[in-house]
Amino acid sequence: MAKWKHTHLFFLLPILFLFTFIYHLESWNSSSTWSFLKGTFFGYRKTSSSSITIVTAYWNLGTFQKGFSKTFTKNTYLTWAKTFQYLTNPLVVYTDCAEFRDLMKKLRSEGKLNYETEIFFVKRKTLWPFQLVDRIKKVFTQPGYPIHYPNTVNPFYAASQHAKYAVMSDAVQRNLFNTPCYAWLDIGYFRDLVGNNESFELKIPPNFDQSRVAVNLVFNQSMGMDPFRIFRGNIVWVGGGIIIGTRKVVIEFEKLYHKAVLYFLEKNLMNTDQQVLFSMYTNHGRRTLKPKIELQLYIPRGHGNIWFYLGYLCRAVVNQTEIT
Template sequence: MWKQVQKSRKTLLWCVALFTVSMVILVNVTSKCSLRANLTWMKYQIFGKQRLTTEMTIKIHENMTIITAFWDLGSFRKGNGSLEYSAIDYMDWSSVFQRMVNPLVVYTDCLNFKMIMEKYRESFPNKTKVIIIERRKFWSFQIVNNISSVFEQPDYPNFYPNTVLPEYSACQHTKFAVVADALKRDIFRTEFYAWLDIGYFRDIVCDEHYFRLNPPPYIDKGRLCMTKINEFSSNISMESIFKENEVWVGGGMLVATKNIFLKFEKLYKRSVEFFLNLKIMNSDQQIIYGLYSKAGRKHLKPDVELQLFSPVDSQRVGTDNVWFYLGYLCREYV
């Protein structure tokens, strides 16, 4: 009897040790999930995932449609270090869309990504439209050679991937062309629309709660909503914005009405053409900063103004990362 008890205790200790080691490995392998999130993930794998109510899956009761896109650029370096992003990263981050109850429009040129998104959105068939399309259908990818000629100038500064990979720069401009295309197709008729980067909610891929994105509080329907990252400098030159990689607002999430988005897309395209003629180019964030700079306003005369949101507004949200402030401000558990 005593031997059997000792044997059971030994087996239990081995199981506890194995579980502990497994959890340590799991936490260290992926930095995107906290220990609590990993335990939650394991619980749902064992006991079954949270079920959606009939109301969530059938009714389109949200007042904001989300629009996003994925273009397969292969692996590319990000920033000054050794960090690299690949298609696998974006496919992993996109898993958050299976728990977002808003109507969703997705553009991609990757068949694998299309199938993955359709799998993630199988609970929302009437609230999802995945469009597979050749990227060169959009004006922003038709100017890749023009962008490349700017980056190839002697001594043009290298900021990875903004001023090194022309396709990445084009990809950032394409978000505005994609939104305009989706609105012209009139797929989902909601009062507000939002562009959302695929990787915007990368920090909560292990959160199993369903959520919706609402328009931000006190939204001005006559403006385009963005996140303010840094203070605006009234004395900065357009060239410095592009060649020093200066950032004023973040382009990861944009919110506006249909009319404002369509007006802004025309303004944005005109701005890209203007800066290409000046032989300067970077990402969408520099385009927007340049557009609203003192010199930019003089030349481009913007007919759409921005409404900016930032942590200084004293509205507490579920992240300390200023780049993602607007998204978390709009996020609501359901």
Template structure:
């Protein structure tokens, strides 16, 4: 600090000298004060850099959030279960023949489906096709090879079913009431879905059964997709596509022998709890109809279970939520396409 008293204690020999000395002292004092404005440009620059970094961080956070959202869309909390049991070639309907090769061709569509997928099969070729098509989705895929399909409850019913179909008077609807393995494979759908839940393979809020050929109409297309549970789905029920109006007062024996339709069995949806209960309910229906010497595909078993007589005997506790086909497209596959969300389409 400058001492101003020095300027006024010297002998006055020059009248202007004190003023000169004072001016010099003030100048020295001013120079001795730090330049407080000097750091301001540095501070401003630091704030600018900080703002830029925060902007970059915010953008990175937005990108991470978007990736999480995209992942949630690509891998929804919805596990899909399917199966292929090699029944050889068989007649379907009046003139169509279904072959193992046909199913193998349809299976390629699973390579574009982003959901977790569980596949059961007794066919090594089919197993390899699934593994190859899901190579980029390996972590989301489980293939269960069934060494002996007779180990499944559904195929253990074959001898009894074969006895029913061997009766010349039993109506013939290819392959439902002709090839005993066919209804066995249909019943197995409910069994493998229950097994998937019990084994906690890709645990999820919802599970669906999906026929191998369900998306046969888009096999040749390129877009990837995921399946999402419909927003209006009731978790206490099982979802199916409604194929036809039902007469619930009809005798189960009549609708089973006439091959009557109400729901499409190509896809059904439920929560783990309802599906496990529904499997037990479905088994009760199958065993009852077998005891009555009646058999057909799962579509007739479900229909029969919910007729007036079926309700009295089976006493179902899990009800159905039916989706009525809307707009163009094959009505048999309505529910699946209602759930389908395209993730990219290279043709657009």
């Protein structure tokens, strides 16, 4: 009898430990932790008919100046977020704002997209870009460093732009929806569609090269330009509003991007991800960083807003009856 008890106790202890571990993590990170653990320990994955999982984030930076005359507030982003009720792709959201989290839950529920949604409520300092805020601030407060609101003024804003690559990599590694591709999408990317109730899906763009990261060309630039001028002059080559890649490419690109941010910080240069991306692929950037992953540039055509060309190229209206 004693032998029977000891044998069963031996098998039960690991199981009890696992569920105790899950219980404590559950209290820290809500239902999304449970989804991740099911995938990790029990081989569970949600499946989606879509080819792209969308990743987005909102970090509560309060009210800040944007450009010469605009002011962005939390309500700006809460308004723009309404378009995510109609985005039928699987969606992974990261935020440190309870109000934004609750709104996204509500929007996705009203769009009958609960099953296609995971929301992670996180402390932003757990992500490497926000751990660099003090170093970014030191760059911005150099005497004579050019002021471009909020890019070179608010270190938290700059960090939030770098954080898109960190959360994309995290979402890929979780792979909750088992899609071949992942795309970063700014909260306000489809701001012009607020009030438009058409459901839509983002599809892989035409002629997509799976070995590259797809981005939107904004302005033709010389690759001979020096990063010093790019960062301090707030110069843009490609947009950071939408970024598309396969799982493998996204993970490798995030490592390259992280390396680039640290390199330019050492040179006392910093701005948003758009300046980092440009500088990475200049002649100088290629010599020093030796990027093994290339960008695939989608060149705007037609008369629409050049900043949003790639996203609208990927956008396809979905019949409401197709949403279950």
